[in-house]
Amino acid sequence: MPHRFPEFDLQRFLAYRLARAAQHLSEELARRYRDRFGISIPEWRVLAHLAYSGDVSVRDIEIRTGMEKSQVSRAAARLEAAGHVAKQVNECDRRLVSLSLTPGGCDLMAELLPVALAYQAEIEQRLGGALAGFEAGLDRLIGAAEDPADDRGDNRVERREERHDPAA
Amino acid sequence: MPHRFPEFDLQRFLAYRLARAAQHLSEELARRYRDRFGISIPEWRVLAHLAYSGDVSVRDIEIRTGMEKSQVSRAAARLEAAGHVAKQVNECDRRLVSLSLTPGGCDLMAELLPVALAYQAEIEQRLGGALAGFEAGLDRLIGAAEDPADDRGDNRVERREERHDPAA
DNA sequence: AGATATTCATTGCATTTGCAACGATTGTCA
């Protein structure tokens, strides 16, 4: 067949290879979470961010994770229905919804975190000596993704008078 | 608030960071393709494999890209409707559908490839000195994902003889 | 050869996703 471009190999295309690797890791982790805890990836991300940061708004999670706000909102709704997360209107700015872990959600995270850490260790082992170089590349790609020229982003999150716990 | 696990930072979690970077690159490329050519990512992948390998079956693309076969089938159907791809039953094995670029699809690829190559160069520039280390890490992660029992080079539809896969 | 199992591509169906629009609230500025 004459219609070919053998000089272009998709398997060497960085955007494609990155997507493949990410898909594989995400599915592997998602399977462990879904099978054992019934947690999806969006729900896991919301939980993890919540566990790390304490009370946060939907918008905070949207900014820090790059998820769609509707995806965050729906994940939060499912987590609330499951009793893992509590939603509360922020009294300083009644447009904001403050998300927080319930005691039950805290217990769930105590089970989820060892699984996540074990998986992280597994990936690091797979990478072996390539770990440092791989992370350096990720830093550059993600650094370029978080548009630093846009000052609205950071300011808007922190501009609101300090809410919630001042714990660092 | 007591319910926190500040020792776990999602931003340092490899599966998460990889997903973020991949999402960013894919969306960046997808925007260029969609805006200028009306091509989605699944369609681009099918086209690229077709251009590289000549005639291939839906199953070949499924195996080599890790896409769902329904996704490949639907992308091929859209590409056929758009006149970029031709579908033809393989006479050696009438279960297989042989996909091939039409002359129009060939012209489209001639426009798409420079965009892809320019984007690849852009990413390589972003990675700079981290490029080699990053690719080494990708190789390890993808290598663990791929089925190690498939030979390269003869994935075309013509092969139909040696088909023995007891269990995988 | 005939019966059964496998493989391939497509399609139905339920779920998820992205995007726009909305109501509610707060910020801006004349």
Add this chain to the structure above:
DNA sequence: TGACAATCGTTGCAAATGCAATGAATATCT
């Protein structure tokens, strides 16, 4: 102050996705 703009979270809706089931074709085995 009051009109107008911007922000936040939710929801409606069309499109995409994953999975199972289907029908057609081939492989395998006795």
